[in-house]
Amino acid sequence: MYRKLFTIGVTCLMTLFVMTLTHVADAQDKITGPWLWMIAPTEANQGGANSTDEDSLAEASGGDVTEAGVAANGANEGDKVGDLEWTLGEISETGGNNVNDLVNEIGLGSGDVNDHSSYALITLESDSDQAGVEMKVGSDDSIKVWLNGEVVHTNAINRGAGDFQDTFEVDLVTGDNTLLVKVSERGGGWSMFVGIDADVNAVVKPFPPPVSGKITGPWLWMIAATEANEGGANSTDVDSLADASGGAVTEEMVATVGANAGDAVGDLEWTVGEISETGGNNVNDLVNEIGLGSGDVNDHSVYGLIILDAPEDQSGVPMKVGSDDSIKVWLNGEVVHTNAVNRGAGDFQDDFKVNLVAGGNILLVKVSERGGGWSMFVGVGGTWDIRQDSFVSVEPAGKFFTTWGSLKAR
Secondary structure, rough: OOOOOOOOOOHHHHHHHHHHOOOOOOOOOOOOOOOEEEEEEOOOOOOOOOOOOOOOOHHOOOOOOOOHHHHHHOOOOOOOOOEEOOEEEEOHHHHHHHHHHHHHHOOOOOOOOEEEEEEEEEEEOOOEEEEEEEEEEEEEOOEEEOOOOOEEEEEOOOOOOOOOOOOEEEEEEEEEEEEEEEEEEOOOOOOOEEEEEEOOOEEEOOOOOOOOOOOOOHHHHEEOOOOOOOOOOHHHHOOOHHHHHHOOHHHHHHHEEOOOOOOEEEEEEEEEEOOOOOOOOOHHHHHHHHOOOOOOOEEEEEEEEEEEOOOOOOEEEEEEEEEOOOEEEEOOOOOEEEEOOOOOOOOOEEEEEEEEOOEEEEEEEEEEEEEOOEEEEEEHHHHHHOOOOOOOOOOOOOOOHHHHHHHOOO
């Protein structure tokens, strides 16, 4: 456990000095790890301060791996960045060259490594939310720190370091907190020191696989009209399924238990179709293709339903979506993302995390369209398969109808 920051009054300090000589005022244990490590080169003579805000992971991987992606979604031992792999290693808590020593020890580099950035990744497990806890770092040369995907500290400087130098506050959440520390080296010594005044366990944990592409389906589709000129952002939280069916079908019902191909919503039926992974009008194209609409369809909401079968429970799974216009996402009956916006889209735009359960996961995505293009892009990380030919829960017999009936009665 790392909770080793001591603020000691003069009287207590004197007593401790006499009795044990053990604790030092304002001392903090350093997190030695093991951490998960990667290094990446900077431009020649541009290491250190000049590379603090340069994404060396993206440069080394041709854009396949980014600092933002690792900071938010982590990495796993053996994952590649260019020709190197993320590698476990424990760093010394002393010395002005402990990063360089470690890099040599675990085989990421050899000799005196200059003009490189090191990346150290670890998970801080917390039993509760902890706000405003103190973190200390030291670095040779510059340093950048992310916690749970957010930059919490930057110091673009060329300096030596043998101990802590910078102090700042961070907020921890209950459960896993992803900590990524980047130290950019210009020349000479290369060192890193990290400590936190909080009740945490610092561990390396496996992360769910990242989003690897767009889910094209097959999905089960339905569209429903909004009020005139009220599509897009204004219809994000309006239940257009209920409006179209006179209350016989609701968003909550479908998000909780699914639907069947051929089920009616007003005059239309849920219809199976695959959506293109490209284009700024892929929803409109699909709607025309499967016969739910014709021509340029405006002031409507589309609903895409799919079931993802997961082999086990998976927490903190990355998910990405893009939409023209607004979007709302349910997973297993719970709203996991809402973005009430009018915008165009040709790719992912929003990032968030979800929890998958073992077995079927009902995913419902709603995109409300005001006018112009109409598009949807969805990607989910983790490990799962698309359930084929079924879009309803497969709980014990009768549960689908019992749940549907109880929801309708609300």
